[in-house]
Amino acid sequence: MSANVFAAPVSLQTARLLLRRNTPDDAKPMFETWAQDPEVTRFMTWAPHRSVEETHGYLEYCTTVWRARTAFPWGIVERETGALVGGIEARVDGHRVEFGYVLARRVWGRGYATEASRAVVALALSAPAIQRVWAYVDCEHTASVRVLEKAGLVREGCLRKWYVPSGFGVPRDIWSYAIVKEPS
Numbered sequence: 001m002s003a004n005v006f007a008a009p010v011s012l013q014t015a016r017l018l019l020r021r022n023t024p025d026d027a028k029p030m031f032e033t034w035a036q037d038p039e040v041t042r043f044m045t046w047a048p049h050r051s052v053e054e055t056h057g058y059l060e061y062c063t064t065v066w067r068a069r070t071a072f073p074w075g076i077v078e079r080e081t082g083a084l085v086g087g088i089e090a091r092v093d094g095h096r097v098e099f100g101y102v103l104a105r106r107v108w109g110r111g112y113a114t115e116a117s118r119a120v121v122a123l124a125l126s127a128p129a130i131q132r133v134w135a136y137v138d139c140e141h142t143a144s145v146r147v148l149e150k151a152g153l154v155r156e157g158c159l160r161k162w163y164v165p166s167g168f169g170v171p172r173d174i175w176s177y178a179i180v181k182e183p184s
């Protein structure tokens, strides 16, 4: 992946959320509130974490990619409570930014994924070198499809047998969703 075309800030604020770079202290809440929850990881390529050490390993990955500026994982903090409730990550590849998100089950349905996604999409599109912001989603993951649509992305097509989510263990179809910068 290429770096340095997208100068991501270490934190971003929305009406109800703070997106901020993770710290090692996040491992415990991250593990306890979502990383070990099979309902949360059902459509993810990674399996539920079995120990907090595994979550520490993910945080080391976060440090590495932030340093390399190839990807920008932010923790999602609920501003009202200060609680870490999820994560969202933007991955840079040339003129493209791909993103993905995860939230603890107890905060689903509050519009947080949409709010965080809109912020990351706007940030990515504000970078002159970025022309395309995209995400993929399991064709049957209705909640995440809605998030992408509400964040302004448009369905492009189906990629059949594209990924293997941990909750299924077999290749499944995905929708590719994107928003592209119109020529000026």
Ligand SMILES: CC(C)(COP(=O)(O)OP(=O)(O)OC[C@H]1O[C@@H](n2cnc3c(N)ncnc32)[C@H](O)[C@@H]1OP(=O)(O)O)[C@@H](O)C(=O)NCCC(=O)NCCS
Pocket (backbone or CB within 6 Å): 039, 040, 041, 043, 044, 100, 101, 102, 103, 104, 107, 108, 109, 110, 111, 112, 113, 114, 115, 136, 137, 138, 141, 142, 143, 144, 146, 147
């Ligand atoms: C997918 C996920 C991020 C959605 O987060 P969220 O904050 O609850 O999403 P929002 O509240 O912003 O929007 C959810 C939308 O999906 C809809 N929705 C939720 N559950 C649904 C379901 N079972 N069927 C249909 N629609 C559903 C909501 O009604 C809402 O749409 P609306 O505003 O048009 O009513 C969250 O469920 C999650 O973290 N899941 C586990 C990780 C994951 O799968 N990540 C995405 C991988 S692509």
